Amino acid sequence: MRRFAHSRYVTILDQIVSSLSNFALVALVAGVATTAEFGRFSLGYVLLLFFLGFQRALVGEVLLVRFSHVGERPREVDGAAAGVSASVGVVSAIALAVCGLLSGGDPLLWVVLAVAGPLVFVQDIVRYILIARARSGHALVSDAVWAIVALPAMVWLVAVSAPAWAVAAAWTGGGVIALVVAIAYARVTPRPIAGARWLVENRDIAVRFSGEYASLNLSNTVVWFGLAAPLGLAGVAALRGASLLFSPLNTAFNAVRIAVVPDLVRNRGTRRYRARLRETALILFGICAVWSAVVLLLPAEAGRLVLGETWDAAADLRWPYAVQGLAMVVYTALLAHFRAAARHTSSTAMRGVLAAATLVLPMALAVAAAASGAAWGFAAAVAVSVVVGLVWETRARRRDARRDADSPPQPPETDDT
Known part of the structure; x- marks a missing residue:
């Protein structure tokens, strides 16, 4: 069990390293691209991230929930899962190619992003495979290699004013090397045909998880566009700025959830399960409290350094986003429990x-109270969902209690030896 306990914290570190590489790509491309180029890149990158999140829900979460019992893994599971990931990557490449044709701009940038899809997605799912096998250290090595290879090359390209596509290509190249490292550790060969069969066999939760992700992603996208009507672009910018200040919480919460679900699955039905869940909630609360205090106490000079002129409008929205973070603590702990407890x-x-x-x-x-109202609306949405989650959990516990009460008592086990 020490190995598994160690794995939780290594997994969290791995998620942070992975997010750092992705953040660096956006920041460094912004440094060399024109406004129009960065707008096109942002469009393509958002599309790439959508497919990446979709395949994590479709494949990655299924691996963590259903195949984290290391001793009970069918041998063909991992190759089939990587095959599904490769297929989703191909779909993303086609979507990015179409998007590139419609939006114009430098075709090389769109080619790089399209090529990145299948390669980066398989690397990402092999990470999940390693985490499900309780080998998070190997996943961390793969992502660390990506960062070590790609970041210096990307910084150098920005320093010599290279085109945006070259910076994206350096990031993709680092991903290819990381993929080779991950596959060498996992000894996995993507099998798309077997992946189709695997997807059918696990469609009960694969479709559910990916549908949850798609609906949340769609609602978030639609509401941001919709808020432009009552708030105008300045109001939307203020909300975006405030949400950016708290975005590290989302990264940390996702990292903790991904790290704890396999461990909860392995300890399902034991006292250790509840201890792990309490520990998770306390860790999430600690992260939220510390980061919220940092943001709420952030001096105006530092805020303007981060957000520029947007700080003046975003500063007043920090409290509702801090409250939303507290609600997300309960939401994230509940979601981890729901995943692990099936x-x-x-x-x-x-x-x-x-x-x-x-x-x-x-x-x-937003109609009633402008940007401040919208910010409290986002916080209230999380709070309402948490109440619903707690109600469903209470009902499930009562059903379990009634079922146990109705079950006939089992005779005590005897030792025949």
Whole structure:
């Protein structure tokens, strides 16, 4: 069990390293691209991230939930899962190619992003495979190699004013090397045909998880465009600025959830399960409290350094986003529990309510109280979804208690030896 306990914290570090490489790509491309080029890159990158998140829900979460019992893994699972990932990557490449044709700009940038899809996606899923095998250290090595190879090359390209496509190509090249390292550790060969069969066999939760992700992503995208009507671009910029200040919380929360779910799965039905869940909630609360205090106490000079002129409008929105972070502590702990305990209906109910509330509450409160109302609307949406999640959990516990009460008592086990 020491190995598994160690794996939780290594997994969190791995997620942070992975997010750092992705953040560096956006920041460094912004340094060499014109406004129009960066706008096109942002469009392509958002599309790439959508497919990346979709395949994590479709494949990655299924691996963590269903195949984290290391001693019970069918041998063909990993190659089939990587095959699904490669197929999703091909779909993303086609979508990016179409997007490039429609939006114009430097075709090389779109080619690089399209090529990145299948390669980066397989590397990402092999990371999940390693995490499910309780080998998070190897996943960390793969992502560390990516950062060590790509970041210096990207910084150098920015220093010599290279085109945006070259910076993206350096990032993709680092991903290819990281993929080779991950595959060497996992000894996995992507098998798309076997992947189709694997997807059918696991469609009960694969479709559910990916549907939850798609609905949340869609509601968030729609509401941001919709808020431009009552708030104008300045109001949307203020909300974006405030959310950016708290974005490290999302990275940390996702890292903790991904790290703890395999460990919860392995300890399901034991006292250690509840201890791990309490520990997770305390860790999430600690992260939220510390980071929220940092942001709330941030001096105006430092805020303007981060957000520029947007700081003046975003500063007043920090409190609702801090409250939203506290609600996300409970939401994230509940979601980890629902995943590990196979309470999939509960997770769908909670996340479905979050998607619907995110569409309705920020828009409604924006009309009544401008950007401040919208910010409180986002916080209220998470809070409402948490209440729904707690109600579903209470109902599930009562059902379990009634079922246990109705079950006939089992005779005590005897030792025949």
